[in-house]
Every structure is written in structure tokens, then in C-alpha cells.
């Protein structure tokens with residue numbers, strides 16, 4: 001179900017979730033979505049926030065956008081806003097990173113590898129490293145970071161192995177957050193980090209109020225990873241997937257005037273595919 005803005009005042013910034021809102025999970029955006037997003041950047045400030053790493057933003061969305069000054073209107077918040085990137089005219093510069101400290105990382109790595117051994121989850125053969133330091137997050141991937149999707153799906157179809165390791169680590173890392181992530185992974189981050197955290201940081205950095213934002217996400221239901229944003233009181237639009245978002249953005253574009261500074265940027269590429 002969608003909620004519409006009560007007033008006619010347009011939002012100062014439109015914030016999108018990434019996976020299953022702008023793009024299929026872990027996959028690039030459809031070219032038509034890239035075009036609509038680029039058009040939107042000529043009309044409004046846009047933020048994309050996700051639990052994923054910057055590299056996922058780059059591969060899924062940023063690489064598909066033309067590099068013009070319009071990118072100055074895009075705010076990129078990987079790992080739920082513990083990192084913040086802005087376009088500086090040449091690259092996606094890191095504005096800040098709130099990483100785990102050395103002691104937190106060391107304890108997370110020790111507990112996860114010990115837990116995997118104790119619970120019999122360690123494997124002789126893996127595809128790439130099992131433990132990865134992502135700066136703001138330590139990730140355990142049972143089969144390795146590059147494991148084939150089929151192998152990953154078959155490893156823990158009920159989620160019970162991940163849950164055992166999650167519980168083992170959570171008991172031993174009470175000051176940190178331990179979550180089961182993808183189909184074979186358990187993530188350790190600082191406690192209290194969710195999209196609401198990132199949204200508050202976004203407002204602080206840009207002098208915005210929560211009422212200046214409009215958030216678009218596919219998991220606004222209680223228990224969904226977008227729900228903390230709704231709980232914070234931000235105006236939200238619920239979508240059912242990227243095609244639904246595409247239709248919503250197309251409708252929004254018709255209502256927003258082009259920003260003066262975007263008018264002189266020529267040649268908006270044509271939208272391919274049906275809307």
C-alpha cells in the first residue's frame with residue numbers, strides 16, 4: 001500500500017533503498033531505471049541507502065549513470081550509512097567512514113572462526129576467503145566470498161546453520177550486532193546500525209529535517225530492513241519491486257520541474273524498454 005504526501009510541497013530529497021527497490025537483488029539496474037534516475041537527478045536531490053558495500057552500489061547503479069555534474073545531486077550511503085560517498089567531479093569521494101575499531105574487528109574474527117570450528121561449519125574447500133574485513137563490518141561466508149550461487153543455496157536452505165553461528169557469536173560479542181546476512185553469511189557490525197541510523201546521519205550532514213525526505217523501499221513492513229525508516233517518522237512510499245519503483249519515478253518526473261543548474265546539460269538519453 002502506498003502513502004502519498006499530505007501537502008503539495010515536494011520533498012527536498014528522495015531516498016531509495018537499493019535491492020528490490022531500484023534493482024533486482026545484487027544485480028545491475030535495468031537501463032530504463034538508470035535513465036529515469038538520471039532524469040530525477042536533474043530535478044531533485046537523491047540518496048541511495050543499503051546494507052550493501054560501496055562496490056555493490058558501483059556495480060549495480062553508479063556504473064550505469066552518465067558522469068555529468070548531475071551526479072553532484074546523488075548521495076550514496078553503503079552499509080546503512082556508516083559510509084557516505086559524494087561525487088566530487090571526478091570520483092565517488094568518501095565523506096566519512098565509521099568503521100569497527102581494531103579490537104572489535106579482532107574479537108569478531110576470532111569468535112566467528114572459533115564458532116565455525118566448534119559448530120562443525122568449517123570447510124576444507126572454499127571459494128575465496130571465508131572471513132572478510134569490510135571496514136564497518138566483518139563478514140563470515142561459510143563457502144567463501146566467490147562461492148557459486150547453487151552451492152550457496154544448497155548449504156543452509158533452512159537457515160539453521162547461520163542461526164547457530166549467529167547465536168554463538170552474539171553471546172560472545174554482546175557489545176556488537178550479529179546478523180545473519182546472505183544465504184551463507186553472518187555479519188558483525190557496530191550495534192544500533194540500521195537504515196534509520198543512516199537517515200539521521202544524512203540529515204545531520206545536509207542540514208535536512210526528516211520531513212524534508214521521501215523514502216522509497218520494498219521492505220517497509222515490520223521486520224523488513226526498511227521498516228526502521230518508517231518507524232523514524234519519514235514519509236514513505238512502499239513498492240513491490242524495481243518495476244513498481246520505475247513506474248512511480250516516471251510519475252514523479254512528470255510533476256517535478258527541472259532544476260536550473262541541470263537545464264544546460266544536454267542530451268538526456270532516451271528511455272529504453274516499456275514504462
Ligand SMILES: [Mg+2]
Nearest residue numbers: 017019020218
Ligand atoms: Mg530492499
